[in-house]
Amino acid sequence: MKGSCLNLSGTQVKRSGRTILDIDNLRISSGEFIGIIGANGAGKTTLLKLCCGLIKPSRGTIEFDNTDLAAMSIWSKSNLRKRIGYIPQATEYNSELPFTLREVVAMGRTSVKPLLSRLNRDDYEHIDYWIDKLGLTSRRNQTFRTLSGGEQQKALLARAMSQTPAVLMLDEPCSNLDFNWKYQITDIIDELYQSATGGHITVLMVSHETGLLPANCNRIILLREGRILADDVPEKVLKSDAIEEAYQCRIETVEIDGRKYTISKRYSNS
Amino acid sequence: MDSFFYLVIFAGAVAGASTGLLGVYIVGMRMPFIGTCISHAAMAGTIFAVVAHLNPSAGAIAASVITSISLAAIRPEKSRLDTNVGLAILFSLMLGLTFLGMGLVRGSRSEVLSLLWGSILFVQTKTAVTITIMTLILVVFTIVFNKEMKVLLFSRSIAAATGVHESFVYCLFLALCGVILAVNLKLIGGLMIFSLITNPAAAAYQICRGHKSAVFTATLFGMLSAVIGFMVSYYLDLPSGACIVVVSTMFFGACALYRTARKRAD
Numbered sequence: 376m377k378g379s380c381l382n383l384s385g386t387q388v389k390r391s392g393r394t395i396l397d398i399d400n401l402r403i404s405s406g407e408f409i410g411i412i413g414a415n416g417a418g419k420t421t422l423l424k425l426c427c428g429l430i431k432p433s434r435g436t437i438e439f440d441n442t443d444l445a446a447m448s449i450w451s452k453s454n455l456r457k458r459i460g461y462i463p464q465a466t467e468y469n470s471e472l473p474f475t476l477r478e479v480v481a482m483g484r485t486s487v488k489p490l491l492s493r494l495n496r497d498d499y500e501h502i503d504y505w506i507d508k509l510g511l512t513s514r515r516n517q518t519f520r521t522l523s524g525g526e527q528q529k530a531l532l533a534r535a536m537s538q539t540p541a542v543l544m545l546d547e548p549c550s551n552l553d554f555n556w557k558y559q560i561t562d563i564i565d566e567l568y569q570s571a572t573g574g575h576i577t578v579l580m581v582s583h584e585t586g587l588l589p590a591n592c593n594r595i596i597l598l599r600e601g602r603i604l605a606d607d608v609p610e611k612v613l614k615s616d617a618i619e620e621a622y623q624c625r626i627e628t629v630e631i632d633g634r635k636y637t638i639s640k641r642y643s644n645s
Numbered sequence: 646m647d648s649f650f651y652l653v654i655f656a657g658a659v660a661g662a663s664t665g666l667l668g669v670y671i672v673g674m675r676m677p678f679i680g681t682c683i684s685h686a687a688m689a690g691t692i693f694a695v696v697a698h699l700n701p702s703a704g705a706i707a708a709s710v711i712t713s714i715s716l717a718a719i720r721p722e723k724s725r726l727d728t729n730v731g732l733a734i735l736f737s738l739m740l741g742l743t744f745l746g747m748g749l750v751r752g753s754r755s756e757v758l759s760l761l762w763g764s765i766l767f768v769q770t771k772t773a774v775t776i777t778i779m780t781l782i783l784v785v786f787t788i789v790f791n792k793e794m795k796v797l798l799f800s801r802s803i804a805a806a807t808g809v810h811e812s813f814v815y816c817l818f819l820a821l822c823g824v825i826l827a828v829n830l831k832l833i834g835g836l837m838i839f840s841l842i843t844n845p846a847a848a849a850y851q852i853c854r855g856h857k858s859a860v861f862t863a864t865l866f867g868m869l870s871a872v873i874g875f876m877v878s879y880y881l882d883l884p885s886g887a888c889i890v891v892v893s894t895m896f897f898g899a900c901a902l903y904r905t906a907r908k909r910a911d
Contacts, residue, residue, distance in 0.1 A: 456805075457808030467803075486809055
């Protein structure tokens with residue numbers, strides 16, 4: 376049996392007196408690929424930020440590798456987070472600064488290096504390995520701001536992977552990309568998951584579109600108004616009544632090349 | 646030129662370099678207003694130190710550091726308050742305290758008013774030495790915490806989520822900001838410090854490729870703005886502060902034009 380990676384129990388997040396996330400029990404095992412879906416405002420990003428400790432729960436506990444995050448000092452929490460590769464939404468990073476692509480990827484190594492130390496030759500070999508692996512070799516010295524949206528997303532993935540993370544948390548990694556780039560990025564995520572050392576990387580991916588969840592995604596958490604409406608294998612969640620309830624429309628699922636696409640149709644007014 | 650002016654040029658160059666370097670991080674984190682906010686905190690600190698018969702410089706540094714560190718309470722994930730809105734609120738509080746303090750000061754207010762405009766022409770060796778030491782500390786900080794500061798510039802969310810000791814490094818940076826701005830205030834004044842933080846860094850961001858290049862360019866632009874501005878004011882008999890501000894703005898204008906021309910050529 377795989378070990379527990381994340382464990383949420385009786386966890387609530389409140390904002391201005393309103394409960395925006397209410398999770399009775401959620402256990403995520405090491406090596407799982409989890410898709411988090413739900414309508415706007417369902418609490419997907421909040422759940423992801425809660426898991427990486429960016430926001431504190433108003434109630435309940437979050438355990439990372441069987442360690443209660445609330446009981447840890449800020450310093451120990453930071454050390455634990457070194458194992459999290461996090462890609463936020465585009466609004467949360469400053470893409471206008473003149474960082475080169477290599478500098479951005481190198482930021483992944485910063486997480487694993489102690490304070491007062493410098494990146495050494497081994498670190499840069501690791502950084503260059505991920506730049507090459509993601510096909511960004513020719514862009515290495517180009518500034519991040521001059522890359523296309525897809526290339527920027529690839530660079531952020533290379534940054535996260537250069538950290539050698541145990542958990543990869545991706546918040547809408549394909550938003551604002553065209554069809555081709557969306558599939559390229561999800562194919563890369565799928566490949567990274569498959570080829571991760573010993574298959575022990577855990578992936579949590581927030582996505583609006585179910586078709587973007589790779590074929591290896593083996594579990595979907597469907598959220599509605601901060602609560603888990605369904606939590607099962609994709610085949611069951613995407614064909615359940617819960618998904619129609621979550622999105623408030625009729626939904627049909629078709630499978631093409633292992634990916635499960637949902638087609639939505641508005642309920643008729645009559 | 647009188648030999649005294651060499652000290653003025655040296656002090657101006659060091660102050661310009663330190664604010665230019667600081668600006669790379671302040672502008673990169675999109676909070677250029679911090680210069681104005683902290684300079685007013687320093688003024689409030691000076692006034693209340695004068696009222697309480699304490700050392701005015703110590704009062705300025707204490708108020709600046711407290712104000713700058715309080716910014717760390719505004720967390721991008723947890724607060725609905727934008728850093729700049731937080732700065733504006735702190736600024737208004739400091740402005741209020743400054744005027745309140747002025748009402749309480751008996752006798753001469755020249756020490757307080759000199760902080761508004763600065764007094765580069767009346768620089769003392771002691772002030773020049775203090776600024777130089779603080780600039781060296783800033784340089785050491787940027788070298789030692791270079792990799793962490795880069796992540797903070799790029800995204801505080803990523804820094805926090807991935808285990809960079811973001812809060813610690815950010816608080817250290819803010820404290821250093823407070824001290825550097827407070828010691829520079831005597832020389833270049835609260836009104837000019839804003840320009841020397843913003844313009845050289847914004848100019849460097851227009852034309853540079855890579856963080857290291859931006860750091861060197863902004864530091865150089867800050868230094869040159871102070872030196873060229875002072876030389877122009879000396880030979881044309883114009884106000885030195887105004888000349889320094891105009892030169893730093895011209896650096897930005899030239900870089901913006903260069904970037905536009907380069908884009909068109911591509």
